[in-house]
Amino acid sequence: MNYFEKDLTSLHDDLVAKRISVTDLVKATFDNIAATDPDLNAFLALNKDAALKKAAEMDEKGVDPDNILAGIPLAIKDNIVTKGLTTTAASKMLENFVPVYDATVVSTLNDKGVINVGKTNMDEFAMGGSTENSAFKTTKNAWDYTRVPGGSSGGSAAAVASGEVVAAFGSDTGGSIRQPSSFNGIVGMKPTYGRISRWGLIAFASSLDEIGPMTRTVKDNAILLSAVAGHDDHDLTTSTKEVPDFAAELNDQTSVKGMKIGLPKEFLGEGVDQEVKDAILAAADKYRELGATVDEVSLPHNKYGVAAYYIIASSEASSNLQRFDGIRYGHRSKDVKNLEDVYVNSRSEGFGDEVKRRIMLGTFSLSAGFYDAYFKKAAQVRTLIINDFQAVLKDHDFIMGPVAPTPAYKIGEEVSDPMTMYMNDILTIPVNLAGLPGMSIPAGFAKGMPVGMQLIGRPFDESTLYKAGYVFEQATDFHKQTPKQGGNN
Amino acid sequence: MASRIDQDQVQHVASLAKLSLNDDQLKYFTTQLDEIIGLFETLNEVDTEGIEPTSSVSDQINVMREDVADNWGQRDALLANAPESEKGYIRVPTIIDESEDE
Numbered sequence: 184m185n186y187f188e189k190d191l192t193s194l195h196d197d198l199v200a201k202r203i204s205v206t207d208l209v210k211a212t213f214d215n216i217a218a219t220d221p222d223l224n225a226f227l228a229l230n231k232d233a234a235l236k237k238a239a240e241m242d243e244k245g246v247d248p249d250n251i252l253a254g255i256p257l258a259i260k261d262n263i264v265t266k267g268l269t270t271t272a273a274s275k276m277l278e279n280f281v282p283v284y285d286a287t288v289v290s291t292l293n294d295k296g297v298i299n300v301g302k303t304n305m306d307e308f309a310m311g312g313s314t315e316n317s318a319f320k321t322t323k324n325a326w327d328y329t330r331v332p333g334g335s336s337g338g339s340a341a342a343v344a345s346g347e348v349v350a351a352f353g354s355d356t357g358g359s360i361r362q363p364s365s366f367n368g369i370v371g372m373k374p375t376y377g378r379i380s381r382w383g384l385i386a387f388a389s390s391l392d393e394i395g396p397m398t399r400t401v402k403d404n405a406i407l408l409s410a411v412a413g414h415d416d417h418d419l420t421t422s423t424k425e426v427p428d429f430a431a432e433l434n435d436q437t438s439v440k441g442m443k444i445g446l447p448k449e450f451l452g453e454g455v456d457q458e459v460k461d462a463i464l465a466a467a468d469k470y471r472e473l474g475a476t477v478d479e480v481s482l483p484h485n486k487y488g489v490a491a492y493y494i495i496a497s498s499e500a501s502s503n504l505q506r507f508d509g510i511r512y513g514h515r516s517k518d519v520k521n522l523e524d525v526y527v528n529s530r531s532e533g534f535g536d537e538v539k540r541r542i543m544l545g546t547f548s549l550s551a552g553f554y555d556a557y558f559k560k561a562a563q564v565r566t567l568i569i570n571d572f573q574a575v576l577k578d579h580d581f582i583m584g585p586v587a588p589t590p591a592y593k594i595g596e597e598v599s600d601p602m603t604m605y606m607n608d609i610l611t612i613p614v615n616l617a618g619l620p621g622m623s624i625p626a627g628f629a630k631g632m633p634v635g636m637q638l639i640g641r642p643f644d645e646s647t648l649y650k651a652g653y654v655f656e657q658a659t660d661f662h663k664q665t666p667k668q669g670g671n672n
Numbered sequence: 673m674a675s676r677i678d679q680d681q682v683q684h685v686a687s688l689a690k691l692s693l694n695d696d697q698l699k700y701f702t703t704q705l706d707e708i709i710g711l712f713e714t715l716n717e718v719d720t721e722g723i724e725p726t727s728s729v730s731d732q733i734n735v736m737r738e739d740v741a742d743n744w745g746q747r748d749a750l751l752a753n754a755p756e757s758e759k760g761y762i763r764v765p766t767i768i769d770e771s772e773d774e
Binding site for chain 2 (some may be wrong): 222279280281283284294376377390416420421422423424484487489490491493494503508509510511512513514515519520521522523524526527528530531539540542543544546547548550557559560561562563565566567571601602605616617618625642
């Protein structure tokens with residue numbers, strides 16, 4: 184199946200008209216994966232038997248013409264639990280973990296007839312920005328196999344960008360959907376905090392984690408967000424706000440005329456690659472041409488986002504990851520003489536370096552004598568970052584800027600230097616701290632690699648981002664450019 | 673520059689977090705954590721006098737629900753994930769360290 188020529192709408196039409204059966208579509212998807220994945224390494228586990236069984240049942244029953252997702256094969260990031268299918272969060276700690284329930288997003292997708300083809304690679308427990316922190320394999324960038332796919336949802340991004348699947352789900356705590364989407368030239372949405380249930384998402388930093396769709400087009404992304412968003416009694420941080428049919432608002436009449444867009448000067452500052460800046464400035468001109476106004480705005484506390492984030496996220500992680508104790512599930516060390524050894528040796532063997540680093544940073548930030556100086560201070564700075572966004576979004580419909588300061592870098596280039604890795608998140612992290620929706624869409628190329636533009640909106644106003652993204656996509660052809668087989672661009 | 677965290681403190685933090693570090697790891701993490709804590713200290717430039725800390729950005733506050741027990745009927749599947757189990761129980765090693773009694 185050539186997914187570069189298909190989207191959810193055309194696949195649905197093919198299935199309804201019986202130009203292809205669900206079984207053949209699923210088989211073709213596994214053929215794509217068999218051809219590409221031995222080199223790309225996007226997948227950690229395939230769900231072949233269950234997927235083909237479900238496909239046969241759907242063919243038997245017939246595809247519902249009113250359900251656009253019926254029979255569509257998708258991939259799921261490996262920190263989202265899937266009943267009966269190994270879910271590892273790319274950690275040795277969970278190497279043999281088989282969940283006994285489905286995450287709410289997974290059960291919702293299953294009920295809508297989506298077929299899960301497999302679990303995608305990621306940075307261990309979603310901690311990282313290159314997928315190099317996976318305990319199992321190194322995923323490549325779909326455009327250049329010597330470069331990182333970004334992270335932590337690098338497997339999902341590479342699987343979509345390489346045409347293995349039409350769409351995938353990822354999670355985003357500090358940029359983990361948007362940055363790999365940017366690095367691979369696809370569309371990735373981190374919705375508003377509370378828009379999608381995280382029940383069944385292996386918790387990293389609970390006040391920041393969000394699940395979202397990764398697709399090749401804005402419309403496909405909008406379809407998937409509407410499908411999985413909404414209140415869930417199992418995740419009481421989910422909002423009871425009504426979920427719009429986002430895709431229904433995207434058509435020939437969709438326009439940005441009269442919209443006010445803010446372009447923060449801090450987003451084009453020092454450390455941002457010149458070609459990335461050029462792509463974003465060209466995108467600003469495109470929006471002006473399309474009838475919007477773009478003004479320079481300021482987010483004065485943006486530069487403190489990375490420090491505040493790594494205190495808050497690490498603190499929450501140190502608490503969330505206490506559950507991995509070697510007793511009920513997960514890795515248990517064989518080298519134990521007593522209960523303390525079970526805890527200490529299991530955790531020391533099961534966690535990778537980045538996870539240990541964050542657990543220690545969090546433990547330090549929350550420890551007696553340091554709490555006020557670090558955790559409380561970061562939580563106060565978080566308030567100032569939220570206030571900055573509110574001030575700009577009061578009289579702007581949305582904010583635009585780059586997703587990441589640079590395009591995808593070489594595998595092995597930065598992984599040994601955590602500080603550099605952390606600073607790369609400077610443009611995505613503040614959006615998580617503020618709980619706002621943020622989307623990456625293809626907006627050009629730098630050094631031959633894709634550059635993503637980030638659109639940031641008001642809480643629960645993904646609708647404006649989809650409209651603005653759709654209009655930009657219709658007016659440009661960046662999303663139509665595809666990587667060459669084997670990543671030899 | 674004065675160090676912000678030393679090896680003893682890193683060892684203490686690791687023990688609080690139930691992690692063990694060998695000498696090489698201790699050196700490696702101390703250098704890195706020191707550098708990252710230096711980044712954290714840039715927050716001291718920000719005047720946060722009177723600013724309320726933010727701990728959640730959810731629009732839901734203190735949602736209550738009934739406390740109802742729900743039997744998922746999945747004991748065997750749950751136990752299958754336990755590293756060791758016996759007769760429907762999770763098995764753990766002897767809790768008392770007998771080596772210290774000698």
